[in-house]
Amino acid sequence: MAAKDSPLKQFEIDPISNIELGGYNISFTNSSFAMLITVLVITLFLTLTVNTRSIIPSRMQLISELMYNFIAQLLSDTVGDNGKRYFPFVFSLFMFVLIGNMVGMIPYQFTFTSHIIVTFALAAVVFIGVTILGFINHGIKFFTFFYIPGVPFYMHPLLIPIEVISYLSRPISLSVRLFANMLAGHTLLKVFAGFVVSMPFFTGVFPLAFIVALTGLEILIAFLQAYVFAILTCLYINDAYHLH
Amino acid sequence: MPQLNPEFFVSQLFWLAVFFTFLFVFLWRVSLPRIATVLEKRQNKIDENLSSAKELQEQAMEIEKKINDQINKAKLETDEKIKETINSLQEDVSSQLSSLDKDLEKKVSDAEKEILKSKDDQMKNINNEIANITKLTVGKITDIELSDNELNKVIETHKGNFN
Numbered sequence: 001m002a003a004k005d006s007p008l009k010q011f012e013i014d015p016i017s018n019i020e021l022g023g024y025n026i027s028f029t030n031s032s033f034a035m036l037i038t039v040l041v042i043t044l045f046l047t048l049t050v051n052t053r054s055i056i057p058s059r060m061q062l063i064s065e066l067m068y069n070f071i072a073q074l075l076s077d078t079v080g081d082n083g084k085r086y087f088p089f090v091f092s093l094f095m096f097v098l099i100g101n102m103v104g105m106i107p108y109q110f111t112f113t114s115h116i117i118v119t120f121a122l123a124a125v126v127f128i129g130v131t132i133l134g135f136i137n138h139g140i141k142f143f144t145f146f147y148i149p150g151v152p153f154y155m156h157p158l159l160i161p162i163e164v165i166s167y168l169s170r171p172i173s174l175s176v177r178l179f180a181n182m183l184a185g186h187t188l189l190k191v192f193a194g195f196v197v198s199m200p201f202f203t204g205v206f207p208l209a210f211i212v213a214l215t216g217l218e219i220l221i222a223f224l225q226a227y228v229f230a231i232l233t234c235l236y237i238n239d240a241y242h243l244h
Numbered sequence: 245m246p247q248l249n250p251e252f253f254v255s256q257l258f259w260l261a262v263f264f265t266f267l268f269v270f271l272w273r274v275s276l277p278r279i280a281t282v283l284e285k286r287q288n289k290i291d292e293n294l295s296s297a298k299e300l301q302e303q304a305m306e307i308e309k310k311i312n313d314q315i316n317k318a319k320l321e322t323d324e325k326i327k328e329t330i331n332s333l334q335e336d337v338s339s340q341l342s343s344l345d346k347d348l349e350k351k352v353s354d355a356e357k358e359i360l361k362s363k364d365d366q367m368k369n370i371n372n373e374i375a376n377i378t379k380l381t382v383g384k385i386t387d388i389e390l391s392d393n394e395l396n397k398v399i400e401t402h403k404g405n406f407n
Contacts, residue, residue, distance in 0.1 A: 012246040013256070024254045031252070032259035039263045046275035053282050055289055061282070068279045088272035096267055117253050118260055183247070 007190035011114055011183070030110040031118070038099045038112075046095075067095070071230065078234040082241050089129075090237075093122065094230035101182065101222030105215070113225075114182035116175060123175035126233050134240040145243045174232055178225050185218045374399055 015027035046067075049060035057065060071091045075083035083090075097113060104111025112118050134142040146163040147156070192214065195207035375395045382390055 008245055013249075013252045015252075015255075021258075024258075025252070026255045026258040027252070028259070029252060029255055031256050032263075035259055035263040039267045042267060043270050043275065046271065046279070050275070050278045050282060053278065053285070055282070055286050057282070064275075064279055065283060068276070068283070088276055089268060091276065092264070092268040092271050095271070096264060112256075112260075114247070115256060116247050117256050121257055121260055122264075179247070 005194065007187045007194070010110075010186060010190055013110075013115075031112045031115065034100065034103055034110040034112045037109075038096060038103050041103070042095045042099050067091075074231060075234055078231065079238045079241065083234065083237060086237055090230055090233055093126070093233060094226055097122070097178065097229050098223060098226035101226060102219070104182065104186065105219055105222060111182055111186055113178055114186055116179045119175035119179045120171065122229075123171040126174065126236060127171035130233075130236040130240045133237065137241055138243060142243070145239070170236065174229065178229055181221055181225050185214075185221055189214055189218065371396075371399055 013029045013031050015029050016033060018025075018027045020026065045060075046064050049058070049064045052058070052061070054061065068091070071094055072087060075087055075090055079086070100113045101111065103109055104113065134145065138144075146160050146167065148159055148163065151159060189211060192207045192211050196204045196211070199207065375392065378395060378399075379390055382388055
């Protein structure tokens with residue numbers, strides 16, 4: 001298969017306009033464009049649908065309210081009353097990932113959540129924020145987070161390093177989970193799209209049918225991964241409040 | 245794999261920071277407060293309606309109680325009145341009956357008296373008639389003219405035989 005037909009070609013970044021700032025290349029690329037579309041969709045939708053502020057909501061307003069209540073419920077279930085102040089952040093994160101994934105489902109549209117650097121940056125923000133929050137809430141006692149009570153003392157030399165490693169790997173697992181899901185899904189779609197073209201006669205309809213089914217699955221995964229990202233963020237915030 | 249090409253890392257991080265910060269601030273300051281006010285307004289309205297419904301229900305229950313009280317009161321009153329009326333009617337009837345009894349008794353006794361009187365009268369007349377008839381009969385048969393005194397004397401002696 002030629003390089004221009006590689007299933008990974010869809011993840012390549014093309015600058016739309018070259019910009020340089022302080023010696024760094026900050027070109028506006030197709031990835032940035034996808035982010036712009038995402039942000040526009042979210043802000044316009046959430047603003048316009050709630051514009052009338054009607055007590056009896058229109059269908060569109062109801063969607064906005066459902067999203068609001070969905071994340072609010074998620075936060076209050078996992079974190080409790082402390083969680084209310086982080087609601088705007090978790091909501092932004094959820095919507096950004098969700099709509100980013102959905103925008104990526106539009107054919108020929110770039111999926112910025114399929115880039116590890118983007119998901120890792122988001123996960124790093126969560127990780128650093130939660131760690132700072134833990135130290136603000138508990139001070140130096142936050143380190144007891146790695147100490148598991150009720151375990152025989154001779155196990156601690158083993159368990160504490162494991163706990164530290166598992167804590168430090170949180171941003172990696174959080175970012176890789178989203179990145180890998182998007183990468184795998186889109187690659188699979190592209191591979192089967194290639195089969196549609198290359199298979200002889202009418203047999204191409206089989207991979208085509210598979211793509212249709214897979215597209216449904218991908219939309220489900222797009223939602224699921226955004227949900228997982230949001231709920232893990234909530235759990236980490238909860239950990240910053242409640243040590244073991 | 246294009247994801248591992250560091251050429252556009254800075255660019256992606258920069259635009260991610262720009263767009264995500266914008267999104268976060270916009271949602272935090274504009275969109276979410278709007279939705280929150282709508283939800284709050286609706287909740288207030290629901291609470292208001294619920295409380296006013298409760299109030300109305302209480303009022304309705306009060307009114308129902310009042311109605312029941314009045315119905316009971318009215319029943320008691322009518323019962324009383326019926327009793328009173330029955331009593332007064334019975335009194336009336338008994339007094340009228342007793343007065344009728346008295347009247348009747350009086351009338352009966354009057355009638356008895358009259359009967360006795362008329363009997364007496366008749367008895368007197370009978371004496372006269374007897375005297376006249378006797379006088380006439382004796383005159384026709386015997387040509388003896390009886391004086392009234394003689395006749396009366398005879399009648400008086402035989403009077404016991406008439407009764």
